[in-house]
Amino acid sequence: MASLFAVVTEVLEPYTGRIVADTCVRASAISMGKTADELVLDDLPAIEANIRRVLSPVAGRSTVDDLLTRIESGAR
Amino acid sequence: MMASVSRRTLIYAAAMVVAIGGIAAFMTFWPTGxxxxxxxSDIGGILVIGxxxxxxxxxxxxFDRGEPLRTQWMLIAGGVGLFALGDIAFAYYELATKSGEVPFPGLPDVFYLSQYALFGVGLILAAMAYRGLVSLRNPVIVAGVVSVALGIGLFGVFIxxxxxxxxxxLAERVLTIAYPAADLVLLLGPALAIVLTIRHLQGGRLGWPWWAVAAGVTLVAVSDAAFNWLVFKETYQSGMLVDYGWMAGYALVGLGAMLALDVRRVFDIT
Known part of the structure; x- marks a missing residue:
C-alpha cells in the first residue's frame, strides 16, 4: 500500500506541481515533529487542515473539499 | 492538459478567435476611416470585451461568498467591465456625435482609468493568495525592479x-503619465509577480488561469502604450492594430476566468 505521503502528493501534484505538493506535505510533517515518511493515517486530519489552509485561497473551498475526499479515499 | 479543458472553454476561445479575426478581416478589406x-471596430470591441x-x-x-477567489474575480470582472463601459462611451462619441471626435481627456478616460483600481487590486490579491504555498519575496522584488526599469524606459520614450x-x-499631460504608470504599477507589475509565483507550480492546474490573465494584461498594457503614442502623434484611428491588442488581451483575461472554472473539476482528472 502506498504511503500517506505518496497518496497526498499524488493527489495534489496535478494542481500544485510536484515540488509544492511535496513541500506542503513535508511542512505538515515537520509541524507534527515527524518526517514525511513517518506520516500515518492518524496524521491525516492535521495534514488536511494544513492543505485546507494553504490551498483554499487559491483553489476555492469546493475544490479543496474534493481534493481532500480523494486523499481520504486513497489513504484508507 | 487539453483533456481537462472543458468544451465550454474551448467554445469561448474559438468564439473569441473568430470574432477578433472576423473584425480584423473586415477592417483589412473595408476602407479605413x-x-x-x-x-x-467599436461595437466588435465592446462585444468581445463585454x-x-x-x-x-x-x-x-x-465561488461562495467570502472566498478569496470570488473577490479576486469580482474585482477583475469589474475592471474589464469598466473598460467595456469606456469603450461604449468612446463608441458613442465616434458614432453618435456630429463631429465624431472623442474628447481627450473625456468620459471614456473616467472608465478606462477606474478599471485600473479594480483590476490592479484583483491581481495583487491573486498574487498574495499564494503566500501560503510559495515565497512571494523574490517575485515581488523582481516585479518591482522590472516595473521601475520599464517605467524609466517609458518615461524616456513616451512621456x-x-x-x-x-x-x-495639463490634463493631457496628467493622463499621459497616468495611463502608463497605472499599466506598470497596477497591471504589469502584479501580473509579473503572479507569473513568477505560479511558475513554481510547474504547470499545475492552479496556475492555468493566471498564465492566461498575465498574457492578457501584458497585451493590454502594450496596447495602452501604443495608443497613447498614436494619440500624441495624432495618428490614431479606430480599427488600427492596437484595437486588436485590447480585444485579444481582455479575451485572454476572459479565457483565464473560464479556465478557473475548469480547474475546479477535480474528479475529471484521471
Missing amino acids: DSVSTAV TAAIAALSTALS QPVLADAEVS
Missing part, C-alpha cells in the same frame, strides 16, 4: 516628449 468600419467581463463575473459568482510639447494641455 469609413463610418461602417469604425462601427464594426463577453470577457461576463466570463469573469460568472467565474466570480461560482518626456509629451511633457516637452508646449501645445499639450
